[in-house]
Every structure is written in structure tokens, then in C-alpha cells.
Amino acid sequence: MPVENPENDHPGHSLDQLNQALSSGMFVHVRNMLQKMAASDIALILESSPPDARQVLWQLIDQEHIGDILDELSEELKDPLIRGMSPERVAKATASMDTDDLAYVLRSLPDAVYKQVLQSMTEQNRQRVEQALSYPDETAGSLMNTDTVTLRPDVNIDVVLRYLRQRGNLPDTTDTLYVVDKKDKVLGGVRLADLLTCAPNTTIRNIMDPDIESIPVSMSDSEVAKKFERNDWVSAPVVDNDGKLLGRITIDDVVDVIREDAEHSMMGMAGMDDDEDTFGPVLKSTLRRSLWLSINLFAALLASSVSNMFEGTIEQFATIAVLMTIVPSMGGVAGNQTLALVIRGIALGHIGQSNARWLIGKELSIGFLNGLMWSILVFIAVFVWKDDIPLAGLIGGAMLINMTIAGLAGASIPLILKRLKIDPALAGGMVLATVTDIVGLFAFLGLATIYLMH
Amino acid sequence: MPVENPENDHPGHSLDQLNQALSSGMFVHVRNMLQKMAASDIALILESSPPDARQVLWQLIDQEHIGDILDELSEELKDPLIRGMSPERVAKATASMDTDDLAYVLRSLPDAVYKQVLQSMTEQNRQRVEQALSYPDETAGSLMNTDTVTLRPDVNIDVVLRYLRQRGNLPDTTDTLYVVDKKDKVLGGVRLADLLTCAPNTTIRNIMDPDIESIPVSMSDSEVAKKFERNDWVSAPVVDNDGKLLGRITIDDVVDVIREDAEHSMMGMAGMDDDEDTFGPVLKSTLRRSLWLSINLFAALLASSVSNMFEGTIEQFATIAVLMTIVPSMGGVAGNQTLALVIRGIALGHIGQSNARWLIGKELSIGFLNGLMWSILVFIAVFVWKDDIPLAGLIGGAMLINMTIAGLAGASIPLILKRLKIDPALAGGMVLATVTDIVGLFAFLGLATIYLMH
Numbered sequence: 001m002p003v004e005n006p007e008n009d010h011p012g013h014s015l016d017q018l019n020q021a022l023s024s025g026m027f028v029h030v031r032n033m034l035q036k037m038a039a040s041d042i043a044l045i046l047e048s049s050p051p052d053a054r055q056v057l058w059q060l061i062d063q064e065h066i067g068d069i070l071d072e073l074s075e076e077l078k079d080p081l082i083r084g085m086s087p088e089r090v091a092k093a094t095a096s097m098d099t100d101d102l103a104y105v106l107r108s109l110p111d112a113v114y115k116q117v118l119q120s121m122t123e124q125n126r127q128r129v130e131q132a133l134s135y136p137d138e139t140a141g142s143l144m145n146t147d148t149v150t151l152r153p154d155v156n157i158d159v160v161l162r163y164l165r166q167r168g169n170l171p172d173t174t175d176t177l178y179v180v181d182k183k184d185k186v187l188g189g190v191r192l193a194d195l196l197t198c199a200p201n202t203t204i205r206n207i208m209d210p211d212i213e214s215i216p217v218s219m220s221d222s223e224v225a226k227k228f229e230r231n232d233w234v235s236a237p238v239v240d241n242d243g244k245l246l247g248r249i250t251i252d253d254v255v256d257v258i259r260e261d262a263e264h265s266m267m268g269m270a271g272m273d274d275d276e277d278t279f280g281p282v283l284k285s286t287l288r289r290s291l292w293l294s295i296n297l298f299a300a301l302l303a304s305s306v307s308n309m310f311e312g313t314i315e316q317f318a319t320i321a322v323l324m325t326i327v328p329s330m331g332g333v334a335g336n337q338t339l340a341l342v343i344r345g346i347a348l349g350h351i352g353q354s355n356a357r358w359l360i361g362k363e364l365s366i367g368f369l370n371g372l373m374w375s376i377l378v379f380i381a382v383f384v385w386k387d388d389i390p391l392a393g394l395i396g397g398a399m400l401i402n403m404t405i406a407g408l409a410g411a412s413i414p415l416i417l418k419r420l421k422i423d424p425a426l427a428g429g430m431v432l433a434t435v436t437d438i439v440g441l442f443a444f445l446g447l448a449t450i451y452l453m454h
Numbered sequence: 455m456p457v458e459n460p461e462n463d464h465p466g467h468s469l470d471q472l473n474q475a476l477s478s479g480m481f482v483h484v485r486n487m488l489q490k491m492a493a494s495d496i497a498l499i500l501e502s503s504p505p506d507a508r509q510v511l512w513q514l515i516d517q518e519h520i521g522d523i524l525d526e527l528s529e530e531l532k533d534p535l536i537r538g539m540s541p542e543r544v545a546k547a548t549a550s551m552d553t554d555d556l557a558y559v560l561r562s563l564p565d566a567v568y569k570q571v572l573q574s575m576t577e578q579n580r581q582r583v584e585q586a587l588s589y590p591d592e593t594a595g596s597l598m599n600t601d602t603v604t605l606r607p608d609v610n611i612d613v614v615l616r617y618l619r620q621r622g623n624l625p626d627t628t629d630t631l632y633v634v635d636k637k638d639k640v641l642g643g644v645r646l647a648d649l650l651t652c653a654p655n656t657t658i659r660n661i662m663d664p665d666i667e668s669i670p671v672s673m674s675d676s677e678v679a680k681k682f683e684r685n686d687w688v689s690a691p692v693v694d695n696d697g698k699l700l701g702r703i704t705i706d707d708v709v710d711v712i713r714e715d716a717e718h719s720m721m722g723m724a725g726m727d728d729d730e731d732t733f734g735p736v737l738k739s740t741l742r743r744s745l746w747l748s749i750n751l752f753a754a755l756l757a758s759s760v761s762n763m764f765e766g767t768i769e770q771f772a773t774i775a776v777l778m779t780i781v782p783s784m785g786g787v788a789g790n791q792t793l794a795l796v797i798r799g800i801a802l803g804h805i806g807q808s809n810a811r812w813l814i815g816k817e818l819s820i821g822f823l824n825g826l827m828w829s830i831l832v833f834i835a836v837f838v839w840k841d842d843i844p845l846a847g848l849i850g851g852a853m854l855i856n857m858t859i860a861g862l863a864g865a866s867i868p869l870i871l872k873r874l875k876i877d878p879a880l881a882g883g884m885v886l887a888t889v890t891d892i893v894g895l896f897a898f899l900g901l902a903t904i905y906l907m908h
Contacts (some may be wrong), residue, residue, distance in 0.1 A: 023603075041875070047804055049809065164650045167651060168651055175688070192650060197619055197623050199622060230495070232706035255709060262720065270794030291823065294831075296784060301780065301835060314776070318769040327760060
């Protein structure tokens with residue numbers, strides 16, 4: 001249940017305290033509070049603050065924490081904050097970041113700033129960044145870290161332990177070391193747990209898992225996320241076309257992809273961009289939402305032009321107009337239920353060629369059964385209200401037609417859009433609403449016109 | 455981008471092959487294919503199959519894999535499959551499961567079967583299960599495994615290594631061993647990486663992280679998920695009220711919570727239960743969707759009763775009826791955009807007392823600005839179409855009123871529902887649609903009536 005007990009909501013609590021201090025102008029106190037907080041909590045607070053408070057907070061944050069915080073911020077927030085910093089400050093703040101996070105931050109910079117930042121970096125960091133940026137966004141390459149620790153198959157655990165103690169540390173979220181041959185080809189993986197629990201004279205080859213699955217560098221990030229989810233991985237090696245180890249992907253970055261993909265469906269169905277900033281500036285948000293509204297205006301005018309064809313019927317019998325919104329509304333809701341189910345099924349990889357037809361048939365049946373049930377109920381409701389059996393029959397009949405079509409459309413529209421390489425989560429809702437509105441009006445007003453003609 | 459290249463979609467591909475073999479009745483071939491697959495892939499195939507195929511596949515799966523597969527299945531699927539098994543088979547299949555997964559499976563069994571399953575278990579397993587079931591669903595306790603490995607602070611790494619080598623293995627997804635005192639109170643955590651990289655004579659106390667954050671056993675699972683996401687944890691210790699170690703939570707179970715919570719918002723906004731089975735039986739699905747449709751019918755009748763108040767106006771001027779759906783439609787879409795943003799903000803923990811008012815003000819401003827923009831555009835559109843300036847003015851005015859109210863309602867409804875402890879993702883959409891429909895009709899038909907009276 002996402003409904004939280006507010007008393008459990010610790011970051012929300014410190015957020016309220018901080019905002020109080022901020023609005024009372026107690027900047028020194030705010031700075032002290034921020035110093036005691038984890039980067040992730042500060043990121044949360046920045047994301048939860050209106051733009052003005054954000055700028056003030058940003059000035060009060062310790063220089064040395066800026067890199068960690070940038071790492072945790074959503075893209076929409078990162079851009080304006082980074083643009084406000086000098087290139088030297090950006091270079092300094094990002095020097096200690098992981099390759100994948102660094103690339104993620106720099107990808108969004110304007111070209112001029114980006115070049116200046118690169119120039120302020122050490123040669124080694126510049127190379128790391130340029131390599132990371134060479135992989136396209138939303139692929140395994142863009143999620144990848146290059147900080148892998150590799151072993152040779154023919155050494156024993158004792159040798160590995162001496163090597164690791166000399167090394168002194170391991171990169172964050174390392175659960176597996178990769179075993180590679182002389183050409184960096186992945187031969188297998190050795191879990192840290194096995195290094196700790198096996199006898200020191202065991203050869204790596206004997207404890208490595210030779211069936212470890214490597215991720216091709218060009219795999220889409222959503223596909224990577226599905227693999228992590230299905231296999232309960234903490235990390236996985238990334239390889240090029242020849243099986244050569246390039247880096248590794250860790251679960252913390254995958255969790256972000258899972259969250260983003262799920263949000264994408266939810267926000268997309270409501271006609272919103274998934275990186276829309278909750279506390280962003282008014283004018284920017286207004287403009288971003290316009291595209292969806294303009295498509296809807298077009299759809300609404302289309303529906304009106306259907307009603308317009310039946311103006312004579314409405315003139316003759318105004319009660320038709322009073323009731324004419326019910327049929328499209330029920331069709332819209334029923335179709336949207338089906339749409340949400342199918343969009344989730346596509347996102348989870350459950351729907352393929354072999355079961356799509358079955359699914360459409362199932363949703364058509366549900367639409368028909370729902371249509372039957374609700375046409376009887378709406379018949380009764382309208383009969384009780386208007387005491388007019390033909391009218392109640394007309395609306396019941398139109399309801400049955402529209403809800404059946406809604407089931408069919410709700411299931412087939414996202415599948416057709418997917419085949420056309422159009423994102424069903426973005427376009428599905430609007431296409432469906434247009435279909436259910438037009439079919440609903442046509443059915444009801446059309447039946448009424450035929451009835452009135454007799 | 456959740457739109458996948460179908461050629462990358464490996465599980466989908468093997469799904470198609472399997473279904474082909476299944477529908478040709480090549481059961482031996484299917485059994486061989488299933489034997490070569492990972493439990494998670496078989497789970498995916500079961501989830502992607504219609505009920506009949508599911509039952510056949512279930513019979514063809516190796517006995518010994520059933521526990522692992524049950525573990526990966528969604529709740530909606532698990533129930534009917536488990537109910538079809540004999541209690542002895544359930545006991546056998548679940549014997550090797552993790553405590554948290556075992557509890558999750560057993561929680562859904564009917565009482566009689568559950569008792570029989572318990573009786574078929576070994577004493578030790580029975581105790582594990584009864585303990586796990588004592589924690590309420592959707593809390594840290596229900597996500598927890600009891601297979602923690604603990605250390606004392608005063609031993610050195612060499613001693614720990616000897617202990618671990620004797621032990622022979624570590625539970626899955628172990629990245630940290632917990633350091634406890636004699637009363638099992640958590641003193642800190644030692645990462646496996648540190649055990650491998652520090653000198654053998656180092657005392658555990660010197661390398662443990664004493665600030666390791668423990669999770670209270672009663673914390674909600676959504677809150678646990680947020681903590682994992684923010685802190686990039688792989689595992690975390692779970693403690694009782696006295697700080698005594700009870701078990702640990704691992705990222706693989708948290709990923710499921712993150713996925714479920716995100717799906718909950720998306721499916722909830724469309725009026726669907728998040729555990730609805732994509733390939734479930736028709737009749738069950740039809741009935742599950744009825745509640746939402748019945749509320750919508752009530753809302754639609756309410757909107758019609760508003761139009762009904764203005765029947766005289768519609769009779770006088772049928773064009774009003776032709777255009778009257780445009781204003782509610784635009785308000786509905788604009789309000790839904792705001793609603794999705796606020797529901798996501800609540801789920802992410804971004805919205806608290808200190809910023810709620812600012813957010814409502816921002817969305818009200820966006821609603822007003824959008825209203826202004828679209829009222830001008832709809833004025834132009836209707837003027838061009840109907841060549842009637844007063845009519846175009848009426849619809850423009852109503853649009854401005856309704857979109858402003860939609861912004862206000864879209865932001866405040868979920869916040870009010872949250873305060874009333876009603877899930878905004880479930881109820882928000884319907885309440886909002888009712889508001890925007892009624893306000894939209896009232897504004898347009900009301901303004902038209904006032905105009906016609908003059």
C-alpha cells in the first residue's frame with residue numbers, strides 16, 4: 001500500500017523542519033542541517049522544493065557533496081542546477097563519480113559547457129568520460145561502470161586474497177569478480193562469497209561459474225532490467241560483440257530503470273512526460289502539457305462533429321442530449337481498464353505473437369459481458385428516471401455495442417501501436433478515447449435517429 | 455523506452471516456440487524444453503499463457519523445480535495452481551524455499567490446506583513458517599529472510615575466514631555480515647569486500663561500519679523500498695523494537711515491491727487491481743472490473759442530471775448539445791495530468807505539509823494558463839465552424855473556468871484522499887472525472903442559459 005503513515009515518513013519530516021528554517025531565513029542552521037544529511041536525502045529535499053528554495057539550498061550545500069547529490073537527482077532537476085555552475089566547479093564536483101553516472105550528468109550539458117568541463121578534467125577522467133559517452137542512451141553501455149576487477153582462471157584463492165589485500169578495496173556493489181582469458185574474454189564469474197568460504201588452495205577455475213550470463217553492450221536498458229529482475233542479479237558483466245569484457249552493470253542503476261519504466265507507463269497514460277518535475281516552473285510545465293491537450297481538443301471536436309450529424313435528432317428530442325454522455329463515458333472506462341492491462345503486459349514482456357489473439361478474444365468477451373450487464377442496469381436506471389421504455393432500450397443497446405468495441409479496441413490498439421513502433425503508453429489512451437467517444441455517440445445517436453424516423 | 459525490438463525479446467521467442475509445440479500436442483518435446491529452462495523463464499511462460507495451456511504446462515514441469523517457479527509467480531497465478539496440488543506436494547515443493555517466499559506462498563492458501571501443508575512439514579520448517587507468518591503482510595517482516603550470518607566484534611578476519619570456510623557457503627545475496635553483541639543487538643556491518651581486502655589480523659570492530667542502518671520489523675514495505683533505492687543497498691538488517699537482529703531484507707525482494715508499487719499507481723488510475731492476471735479467466739475478470747464501472751455509471755448519471763437541469767436550453771438551441779462534451783473532456787485531460795504528477799509525487803515521498811500548498815498553487819496557475827490558451831483556441835475553432843461569436847465566447851469562458859478548477863482539483867483531491875487514508879491512485883481518477891464533468895457542464899450550460907435569457 002503506497003499510502004504511508006505520515007509519522008513513518010522521516011525524510012518528509014526533516015523536509016518540513018528544513019523548510020521552516022529556510023523560510024525563517026536561518027541559513028546557517030539550514031547549512032548545518034544539510035551537512036549532517038546523506039546525499040540521497042538532500043537530493044530528495046531538492047526534488048521536493050519549489051524552484052526558489054532549490055536555488056537557495058543549492059548555494060548552502062557543501063562543495064564536496066555536490067557530485068554525490070547530482071548523482072541522485074532526476075534529470076529534470078540536474079540540468080538547471082548544473083547550468084548555474086561554472087565549468088570548473090562541475091569538473092571538480094564530478095571528478096569522483098562513477099563512469100556511468102558521470103556520463104549521465106554530462107550527456108545533458110550544452111555543448112559549450114560540456115567542452116569546458118572536459119578541458120578542466122584530468123587526462124584520465126577525460127578518457128573515461130569520452131568512452132562512456134560513446135554508448136547510446138538507454139542501452140546497457142550507458143548503465144555500465146568500467147571499474148571491474150578481473151581474475152585469471154589458473155590462480156588459486158590464496159593468490160587472489162593476496163592480490164585483493166594489496167589492492168585494498170573493491171568497487172561499490174561488487175558481488176562477483178570476473179574471470180577472463182588473455183584477450184579479456186569472459187570465462188566465468190567468482191562470487192565473493194565463494195572466495196571466503198572455499199579452501200585457500202582451490203583454483204579459481206574450479207569455483208568459477210562458467211555459465212555466467214554476459215550482457216551485450218547494445219542491449220536496451222529495459223531488457224537489462226528484466227534480466228536482473230528475473231535472475232535476482234546484483235551485478236552482471238557487459239561484453240562487446242566478441243565477448244570481450246567492457247564493464248559491469250549494478251543493481252542500483254537497474255532499480256532506477258525499473259522505476260523509470262514503470263513511471264513511464266503511468267505518466268504516459270495520463271499524457272505526461274515521465275521526467276516532468278513535480279515542483280518545476282509553471283510556464284515550462286504549461287507548455288509541456290500542451291501537446292496532449294491539443295490532441296485532445298482535436299479528438300473532442302471530432303466527437304462533436306459526430307453529434308453535429310445528429311443535430312436534427314437532438315432538436316427533436318432534447319433528452320437524447322441529456323443522456324448522450326453516458327455511453328461514451330462507460331466505454332471509455334471499460335476500454336481504459338483493458339488498455340492498462342495490455343500496456344503492463346507489453347512492458348513485462350508477457351505478450352507475444354502466440355498469445356496476442358487469445359488476449360484480444362478474452363478482452364472482447366469481457367467487453368461483451370460487461371456491456372450486457374451494464375446495458376441492463378442502464379436500461380433500468382433510465383427507465384426509472386425518464387419512464388420511457390424505447391429511450392431506455394436505445395441507450396442499453398448503444399451501451400452493449402460501445403463496451404464490446406471498447407474491449408476490442410483497448411486490447412488491439414496498444415498491440416497495433418507497438419507493431420508500428422509507437423509507444424502504446426503515450427499514444428494508446430488518446431486513440432482509445434477517440435474510438436470509444438465516436439463509437440458511443442454514433443451508436444446512441446444513430447439508434448435514436450433510426451427510432452425517431454419510424 | 456519500453457517499446458522493445460521484438461527480435462531482442464528472447465523469452466518471448468521461446469514462448470512462441472513452446473506454444474507451437476504445445477498446440478501441436480508434442481508434450482514430450484515441451485517437457486524437454488521446460489527442463490532446460492530457468493525457473494524465472496518458466497514463470498514468465500506460465501504468466502503469458504491462457505488458463506488451459508497453463509494447466510497443461512504445470513503438469514509437464516519437473517517436481518523438483520516447482521518450488522523455485524512458485525517463488526517467481528505473481529500471486530494471482532499462484533493460488534489456483536497451488537490449490538490444484540495435494541498438500542504433500544505443496545509441502546515437498548516448498549521445503550527448500552526462503553522463509554519470506556515460503557510465507558508469501560502459504561499466506562494465500564485456504565485454511566484447511568494450509569494446516570495440512572504444515573502437518574506434512576518437518577518440525578524445523580514448520581517453526582520457520584509459523585514465525586514468518588506472524589509478521590503482517592506488506593511490512594519489513596514479511597520481506598525478511600532469517601538466514602543471517604553474524605559475527606562478534608572482537609575476533610579478527612583470520613578467525614572469520616576459518617569460520618566461513620568451515621561453514622562452506624553463504625546465503626544468496628549476502629554482501630554484508632552483521633556484527634552483534636551477546637544479546638543479538640546489531641553493532642555494525644562488515645562488507646564481504648572488506649573481509650577480502652583487509653589484513654588477516656584486523657579485528658572486526660575496526661572494519662565494521664557502526665552506522666549501518668537497521669530496518670524496524672514493522673516498517674511498511676514501500677518505505678523499505680524507498681530506503682533501498684535512496685541508499686543503493688543490496689541488503690539490510692531487520693531488527694525488533696529493542697534493536698535485536700531478526701533477519702535481513704535483500705534487494706531482489708525489494709525490486710518486486712518497487713515494481714508492484716509503481717504498477718499499483720498505473721493500474722489503479724485505470725480502475726484495475728494491480729494483481730489482475732493478464733491471461734486470467736473471463737468471468738472472474740469481468741466481475742473484478744465491475745466495481746469501477748458501477749461507480750462510473752453513477753458519476754455519468756450525476757453528470758446527466760446536470761445536463762437535465764438545462765434541458766430547456768438544449769431544446770432551444772441544439773448546437774449547445776453538440777458542443778457540450780468538449781469542455782468536460784479538456785478539463786478531464788488537464789486534471790488527469792495534474793493528478794498523475796501528484797500521485798507519483800506522493801508515492802515517491804516528495805510531497806509533505808511544507809510544499810503541498812505551493813504545489814496546489816502551481817497546478818492552479820498551470821490550469822489557469824492552460825485554460826486561457828485553450829479557451830482562445832476553442833473560441834477560434836468554434837467561431838470558424840459555427841460562425842457564432844456569442845456561442846464561441848460561451849464555450850471559451852466555460853473552458854477557462856473548468857480547466858482552472860481541473861488544476862485545483864487534480865492537485866488537491868489526491869492530497870485530501872491521502873489525508874482521509876483513501877488510496878489516491880485508486881479513487882483519485884473517478885473523483886476527479888466527476889468534478890471536471892460536473893463543473894464543465896454547469897459552466898457551459900449555465901453560461902448558455904444566462905445568455906439565452908437575455
